[in-house]
Amino acid sequence: MSAEFDVEFIERDDRSARFLVRGLTPAFANGIRRAMIADVPTLSIDTVRFIENSSVMFDEMIALRLGLIPLTTPLADYEIGETVTVALDVEGPATAYSGDLTTSDGLVEPADKNIPIIKLNQGQRLEFEADAVLDRGKEHAKHQGGVSVGYRHLQRVEVIGDRGEFDEEEPHILRGVIETEDGELVATDEFDNDLTNRYPGKEVSVTDVPGAFVFHVETDGSLSVEELVDRAAESIGDRAAELKDAVSV
Amino acid sequence: MELRVIDKTDDELRLEIAGEDHTFMNVLKGVLLELEAVSAATYDVNPEQSGGQTDPVLSIKTAGGADPLDVLADAADRVEGQTDAFRDAFAAAA
Amino acid sequence: MMIPVRCFTCGKVISEYYEEFDARAREGDEDPAAVLDDLGVTRHCCRRMMVSHTDLVDVVSPYQ
Numbered sequence: 001m002s003a004e005f006d007v008e009f010i011e012r013d014d015r016s017a018r019f020l021v022r023g024l025t026p027a028f029a030n031g032i033r034r035a036m037i038a039d040v041p042t043l044s045i046d047t048v049r050f051i052e053n054s055s056v057m058f059d060e061m062i063a064l065r066l067g068l069i070p071l072t073t074p075l076a077d078y079e080i081g082e083t084v085t086v087a088l089d090v091e092g093p094a095t096a097y098s099g100d101l102t103t104s105d106g107l108v109e110p111a112d113k114n115i116p117i118i119k120l121n122q123g124q125r126l127e128f129e130a131d132a133v134l135d136r137g138k139e140h141a142k143h144q145g146g147v148s149v150g151y152r153h154l155q156r157v158e159v160i161g162d163r164g165e166f167d168e169e170e171p172h173i174l175r176g177v178i179e180t181e182d183g184e185l186v187a188t189d190e191f192d193n194d195l196t197n198r199y200p201g202k203e204v205s206v207t208d209v210p211g212a213f214v215f216h217v218e219t220d221g222s223l224s225v226e227e228l229v230d231r232a233a234e235s236i237g238d239r240a241a242e243l244k245d246a247v248s249v
Numbered sequence: 250m251e252l253r254v255i256d257k258t259d260d261e262l263r264l265e266i267a268g269e270d271h272t273f274m275n276v277l278k279g280v281l282l283e284l285e286a287v288s289a290a291t292y293d294v295n296p297e298q299s300g301g302q303t304d305p306v307l308s309i310k311t312a313g314g315a316d317p318l319d320v321l322a323d324a325a326d327r328v329e330g331q332t333d334a335f336r337d338a339f340a341a342a343a
Numbered sequence: 344m345m346i347p348v349r350c351f352t353c354g355k356v357i358s359e360y361y362e363e364f365d366a367r368a369r370e371g372d373e374d375p376a377a378v379l380d381d382l383g384v385t386r387h388c389c390r391r392m393m394v395s396h397t398d399l400v401d402v403v404s405p406y407q
Contacts, residue, residue: 005339008342009342009343021338021339024335026279027275027278027280028331028335031273031276032335034271038272039272056400056404056406057345065345111356112359114359114362116345116346116362119400119404121405124404144354147355148354148386218355220356221356226340229339230336230339233335237328237336239250239273240273240277240328243250243277243321244322246252247318
């Protein structure tokens, strides 16, 4: 097996990306996908010490909401299990937002500032101190850095002839990314996921390209897409190195 | 990662790899099966809820007189090489 | 009571956009589908979180 990979980005945004990888085995593609979901750690609030909570929600409900707020995670500075202190103090009438959280580390902050935690009325107050801990998605879904991470085969579309004169024009729905005969990569939403829009009146054949996977990666903001993918591959590599060392003794 | 050898003969190995799941085991099995010296390789995991053996058990059978432990070390080395190559290719494109 | 922080199904943070969605599509008269597209809430699992939610904090807040 030659380890020759070819990566090509198709779409790229702050928090999401679609990229094509050639030369992958299905096992390896799935390993990376699983590692992105369950093995790349992120910081998330885990323990909350309430000083005052006179809001209409119970402490536990607020703690659950806090856990789900994504925090930017400088992975180089933290080991699994290490914590950052987070605090909040908001008095009603106001809504406590994730942006009101203050942290003990400048690099750690809520990735989204506009998440309403709880709406407070006149006389209601929310004050607490909390510990955010670095852990993996395997432990709790709140530590999952990737959101809707998945892959599809790259599909090759070839025109094999004209549609029969009296054939009904039926929609031919495809999702993902196709490769045309000229080797061009086209996301299916460009032609509304219907091949008959792109090749009207033609008969086409669709085949999976072996070893070519189109990954769709979206993050919750705690990590960048690049870091998430890199760390996922690294975690598999680390385990392989550990196994090699353990076996070679 | 803790290893426990369950069975070991000249051409067969059964090995428990504690703390791992499908993420790594399937990648490893995939690479093992591509090796010339391996005639059979598989792994078995039971779900968390089953209450019994929940760590994966890897089974390898080799051909042509190769020691299964050497084959396993070779496969782990290849997995590492592949992840390194993937990271390089990804960093180059990013 | 409050809009859930994340989509139950995919885990995308959706509470970010709820106040704007509420102001534009519920209080305002814009087309909810167009507002959701505009906010980047494209998957139908995330869209149902917004469309099917009713904020009840104001109803319960007088009681302690």
